Amino acid sequence: MSEKETEKLEREQLVHVLLNMAEEMLLHGAEIYRVEDTITRMGKAAGAEQMNVFVITSSIVLTVVFADREIVTETRRITDGASNDFTCLEELNRISRQFCSVPETPAELQKQIDAAIQPPASDLMMYIGSILAAGGFAVFFGGNIGDGVAAGLLGVLIGWMQKKIRWVFPNTVSFNIVCAFVIGCLIGALTKLIPWLHFGMIMIGDIMLLIPGVATTVSIRDVLVGDTISGTLRLIECLLLAVALAYGFVMAIMLTGGAG
Numbered sequence: 001m002s003e004k005e006t007e008k009l010e011r012e013q014l015v016h017v018l019l020n021m022a023e024e025m026l027l028h029g030a031e032i033y034r035v036e037d038t039i040t041r042m043g044k045a046a047g048a049e050q051m052n053v054f055v056i057t058s059s060i061v062l063t064v065v066f067a068d069r070e071i072v073t074e075t076r077r078i079t080d081g082a083s084n085d086f087t088c089l090e091e092l093n094r095i096s097r098q099f100c101s102v103p104e105t106p107a108e109l110q111k112q113i114d115a116a117i118q119p120p121a122s123d124l125m126m127y128i129g130s131i132l133a134a135g136g137f138a139v140f141f142g143g144n145i146g147d148g149v150a151a152g153l154l155g156v157l158i159g160w161m162q163k164k165i166r167w168v169f170p171n172t173v174s175f176n177i178v179c180a181f182v183i184g185c186l187i188g189a190l191t192k193l194i195p196w197l198h199f200g201m202i203m204i205g206d207i208m209l210l211i212p213g214v215a216t217t218v219s220i221r222d223v224l225v226g227d228t229i230s231g232t233l234r235l236i237e238c239l240l241l242a243v244a245l246a247y248g249f250v251m252a253i254m255l256t257g258g259a260g
Helices: 003-027 032-045 086-101 106-116 124-140 145-164 172-193 199-207 213-224 228-256
Strands: 048-056 059-066 071-077
Touching: 003 032, 003 048, 003 059, 003 071, 003 086, 003 106, 032 048, 032 059, 032 086, 048 228, 086 106, 124 145, 124 199, 145 172, 145 199, 172 199, 172 228, 199 228, 213 228
Parallel strands: none
Antiparallel strands: 048 059, 059 071
16 A cells, blocks of 8 residues: 555544544533534644534534645434433543644544443442432422432432333433333322322422433523524424423323322
């Protein structure tokens, strides 16, 4: 392989890895402007003369112009739903800053990205967080200690469903409907068996684990900084998820009569 062909291959690999970086940042909760700015800085640090990055929630287009006017373009369709893993996002940010200081080969950069997105070895902290969040919100909004305990225990079930059976559903909307319905029915059954528990307080605590609050805030921020298309798309998605949660709980209330 000639030197020119080798250089062309390395440039194509660089663009591909940068696109992987952009996708992982987007999927782990980064704002649109943060993804575009990070990839632009990394590309220029790697020797690009001009970077053209276009990101929306469902697509990424990356065009890199090198000093000899060679242009490399790649497009990525985003089909997975975004999450809010700020630990992973912080690690990706660290990798990007390190790359901008000391550029590495595309292969080494990809290894670091793969290491950053590895799932945690244990789900224990996630379950503990679900208990604390669901139970805390139930008590904060006026529930008693029993409501907090019940919400926390059901929060563990929500976390288990998110980790173990989320993949069964074709999209997050359908998962939210089923999850809200199941949890709502269990809350209704609990409040029938234990009269001093309050359906509404337990529901408030558990719904906080499913409602897309952070994503809604990010969508509004995207709109305010000028990424109107992306912000609007993300906001519509958040509203659909919220409606799905409401629908699931309403069906459960109608079935159990447990809105007391």
